[in-house]
Amino acid sequence: MSRPHRVAVLARHGVMPLELGLVHQLFGAARSPGGEPLYEVVTCALAPGEVRTDADFTISVTHGPQALALADTVVVPATHEPDETELHGRLGPALAAALALIRPGARMASICTGAFVLAAAGLLDGRRATTHWLSAESFRRLFPSVELDPDVLYTDCGDVxxxxGEAAGIDLCLHVIRRDHGAAVANEVARRTVVPPHREGGQAQYVQRPVASPRESSTGRARAWALANLDRSLSLPDLASVESMSTRTFTRRFRQEVGMSPLRWVTQQRVERARQLLERTDLPIDRIAAQTGFGTAASLRQHLNAVLGVSPSVYRGTFRGVRVTEQATTTRR
Known part of the structure; x- marks a missing residue:
């Protein structure tokens, strides 16, 4: 097996322990089928030594900025001690020198207001990005050349x-693991850490009513029913009838609880199920299309390409090492 992918986490004074720990926990839990670690995670600081957190304790960081030079991926968490990036939109000398050590081609990622660092370094110019919604106005003022979307959980521009916020950092890490090693590995990491395996990046940051009040019905039964019947043609009236609601009421409450429309959520679940079947089974493409409710191989191909940018056969070949054509994997009649 090749060496693990190196992830460096840059801790600055005021770092939030949750953001620092979640990177280690999630990437550290990713394993190959043979049990080998897929990532090596190290924490570094602008200078080795004690780093203040936003809690009542400090952390001791043994690695200095030189660790950034060895990283395949660099993760920049937020800090509760605003520095020049958040106050003036520019990098301080020590931070600029540290980022200059990062090798060309390394993947960059931020959690919460860590996006201010990436923007101040010029890595987000002309690109879509997000940050915590409470900091959106300040971010937009400091970095007008960035296409800020404060309403999503995370953005993926390939290398950046x-x-x-903190919880969205979990979603981002799982998304990266899924992108690198497939849904099966990411789902196993989610199971080990007892977190939802997949929240789409376009889901809303702030959901108005994530849990139904005692006097109001949730849409949870409809979601459970839909997951058990993805092979069926699921309409909005079908879903609403499970909760004995009008379609208008159901749609409103679904958006409040999930952050997206019911049919968009169903499509997301179909794609996720298709990914799992492509990774774990040898089922022909048209059988997978039928079992996930897409109906035809062409429809599955269209939706998978829209989300992942690849065809079902290429996706299967990437994560299972099986090089087959879609023609060969469809059922011959």
């Missing part, structure tokens, strides 16, 4: 990714 950004996420919203």
């Amino acid at each position: 990714l950004t996420s919203a």
Whole structure:
């Protein structure tokens, strides 16, 4: 097996322990089928030594900025001690010198207001990015050349990714693991850490009513029913009838609880199920299309390409090492 992918986490004074720990926990839990670690995670600081957190304790960081030079991926968490990036939109000398050590081609990612660092370094110019919604106005004022979207959990521009608050950092890490090693590995990491395996990046940061009040019905039964019947043609009236609601009421409450429309959520679940079947089974493409409710191989191909930019056969070949054509994997009649 090749060496693990190196992830360096840059801790600055005022770092939030949750953001620092979640990177280690999630990437550290990713394993190959043979049990080998897929990532090596190290924490570094602008200078080795004690780093203040936003809690009542400090952390001791043994690695200095030189660790950034060895990283394949660099993650920049937020800080609760605003520095020049958040106050003036520019990098301080020590931070600029540290970022200059990062090798060309390394993947960059931020959690919460760590996006200010990436923007101040010029990495987000002309690109779509996000940060915590409470900091959106300040970010937009300091970095007008960035296409800020404060309403999503995370963004992925290939070599540069950004996420919203702490919890969205979990979603971002799982997304990166899924992108690198497939849904099966990411789902296993999610199971080990007892977090939802997949929240789409376009889901809203702030959901108005994530849990139904005692006097109001949730849409949870409809979601569970839909997951058990993805092979069926699921309409909005079908879903609403499970909760004995009008379609208008159901749609409103679904958006409040999930952050997206019911049918968009269903499509997301179909794609996720298709990914799992492509990774774990040898089912022909048209059988997978039928089992996930897409109906035809062409429809599955269209939706998978829209989300992942690849065809079903290429996706299967990437994560299972099986090089087959879609023609060969469709059922011959």
